[in-house]
Amino acid sequence: MSSPILHFITPPIPYFIDCGRAHYDAGDYHISRNCIGVFDLIIVKKGILPIAENDLQWELKEGQFLILRPDAHHYGFAPCPIETEIIWIHFQTFGSWKECQDMNECLDNQSELIENHKQKAYLNHCDVCSIFIPKHMEISQKAMEVLEFFFQLEQEPQSMRNWKRQASFQQFLQFLDRDLAEASDATAIQLAEKIELFIRQNYTREVTNSLLQKELNYHPNYLAKNMLKIYGVTPMGYLLSYRLEQSKRLLIQTSWSIARIAEEVGFHHITYYSSCFSKKEGISPSNFRRKFTCK
Structure with a gap:
């Protein structure tokens, strides 16, 4: 490309x-x-x-x-x-x-x-x-068909026209994004997305490289190579990052204890969770919570 x-x-x-x-x-x-x-x-x-x-x-x-x-x-x-x-x-x-x-x-x-x-x-x-x-x-034929829809909306009332144009524009961008993926390394992108989806759906479980190999039928080294290429991290690195991101939601949206939040997102030890969180965010989970919640 x-x-x-x-x-x-x-x-x-x-x-x-x-x-x-x-x-x-x-x-x-x-x-x-x-x-x-x-x-x-x-x-x-x-x-x-x-x-x-x-x-x-x-x-x-x-x-x-x-x-x-x-x-x-x-x-x-x-x-x-x-x-x-x-x-x-x-x-x-x-x-x-x-x-x-x-x-x-x-x-x-x-x-x-x-x-x-x-x-x-x-x-x-x-x-x-x-x-x-x-x-x-x-430009692909599908993307062009979406574009033509923009101008068919001229007969719509302004409020409906604006909503539909925003939705159509997002669909148009999606076609451009996918067209580029097909023209570049589609295999790496597709496999990395499968890994990412599996991790998001199973992050509370004991996810290991062996489990990913069993579920996706590829050697862990090949899985890591594709994740590094597309997401810039290994599957285990993505898992850690995703668990920490989910813990932020719980810190802000619940009054659960730090220990319970750590367990809910897949950490077995609160000390390891706190260490990982502090290393990534620069503050402890409790201080992060204080930043965004009222006492």
């Missing part, structure tokens, strides 16, 4: 703002704009659109899309050679994001980006994950 990748952390999922169509006659230029504050997703329906972002240039052809950054200079570097029609969508995100050159760079920076994300939003007890969107790619 030669296109750069926009790496978003969610929740919240990047959200839809506005959309429209634009028409260019041969000889017309795309408008020049600087730091517009939103992501600008452009899909060419017909023709060719020469467009640049800072010093990078593309000639978008029919059926291709490009996502322009909210913090860059966008402009037409040459006139459209033929009559051209585009669809544009503006969207933004509250969470952390980063443009990477390839999937390896995305995965190398994933842990750091997630930690930064948690500092920007109240996500002390929330599971987060990555969305990978190609910056420039051919």
